[in-house]
Amino acid sequence: METTVNDGGSVTVRKDNELIFVSSAELIKKTVNRLSGGRRLFFVTDENVARLYPELTTENDGCIIPAGEDGKTLLTVEKICRAMLDAGLTRSAITVAVGGGVVGDVAGFAASVYMRGIDLISVPTTLLSQVDSSIGGKTGVNLDGYKNMIGAFKMPLFIVICPELLKTLPLREWRCGMGELVKTAVLDEELYAYVSENIDALASRDPFVTEKAVAMAAKFKKRVTDRDPCEKGSRAVLNLGHTVGHALEKCDGHRLSHGEYVMLGMKIEFAMLSDHVPAKEFLREADALLRKVGLPKLPGVPPVEVTEAAKADKKNGDGKITLIGIIDAGKPYVSEITAARFCELYASATEQAIKKGELARE
Ligand SMILES: NC(=O)c1ccc[n+]([C@@H]2O[C@H](COP(=O)([O-])OP(=O)(O)OC[C@H]3O[C@@H](n4cnc5c(N)ncnc54)[C@H](O)[C@@H]3O)[C@@H](O)[C@H]2O)c1
Structure with a gap:
């Protein structure tokens, strides 16, 4: 308004x-x-x-x-x-x-x-x-x-x-939308409760549950963007998962869909920032939601290339890479790290996830 x-x-x-x-x-x-x-x-x-x-x-x-x-x-x-x-x-x-x-x-x-x-x-x-x-x-x-x-x-x-x-909508596009829905859900306590409770119904495209989740997510996004229409501050939290997501998308030449890169971005960023989080249980739960939706395979882009692309992200301040972290449902925070640290954390987060069988490399 x-x-x-x-x-x-x-x-x-x-x-x-x-x-x-x-x-x-x-x-x-x-x-x-x-x-x-x-x-x-x-x-x-x-x-x-x-x-x-x-x-x-x-x-x-x-x-x-x-x-x-x-x-x-x-x-x-x-x-x-x-x-x-x-x-x-x-x-x-x-x-x-x-x-x-x-x-x-x-x-x-x-x-x-x-x-x-x-x-x-x-x-x-x-x-x-x-x-x-x-x-x-x-x-x-x-x-x-x-x-x-x-x-x-x-x-x-x-x-x-x-x-x-x-x-x-084709199934793959549905999954991409589910990725952004999970992203929105982790930013809003009420939506997070609804999505967690109904993840199976959402995955099987139940129309009633979908309608309700769409309305809740759309209203949340409206509230955030009405408060900060030109992304001068609080709106930036909506970029959760997008620093890694956009960097992978750039390096991989848009072979996957945007929503798929965002899902990978969230999974990897959760792990990259997990040391900052007092209650890791929430990250594990949110990560499990993403895996239920179905994560795509990780494109084989070397961490240095992902880091180079992340350096050009619009959210960055001077000389640092900005990531949006999350402590609990509805409790995001902004984290700024050097490119060298980003590269290190990206490499170890992806290696660990592959070792645990949570991500497969292409
Ligand atoms: N402006 C923003 O705030 C914002 C936020 C998130 C993402 N994005 C952008 O959104 C884009 C991704 O959007 P998307 O996932 O909707 O992809 P998309 O627009 O490419 O649509 C995906 C596919 O679905 C088809 N399609 C659309 N509606 C359909 C329907 N009802 N039934 C069957 N097929 C249908 C399209 O033709 C297309 O092939 C990316 O470019 C991303 O950067 C923008």
């Missing part, structure tokens, strides 16, 4: 980042139309979502981008902006991003720069995007393999969440 004090002292309260939950896919379009207040809509989606849900996108103005992380480039943003221009879109139009985190990040960035910014509505279609990426206004594209190096904060007006869309 943004509050502006106008000349003369009157106050305008602008609401954004608002979560709208809809129970069936049929209601999405009606809901978006109602929220738009009659303004022109421009839909951006990827080729898979366009094929699966043509009724949501194709009969409107719009642009279909390639599916997957490789499409997260400035070139795709240019393609979207050209399509906007060709369609004669003015500043009063609204971009509607219908898709997973890739569509959300790319379409959101295009919305933030087209004519210096037009409004955005998000319709997340993956588990990962419903519990995390569509909320809070981070948008961007990759540069030279480095994640989200170019981007902007662009708060969506609304995020329209319909868990029914998750029925068509």
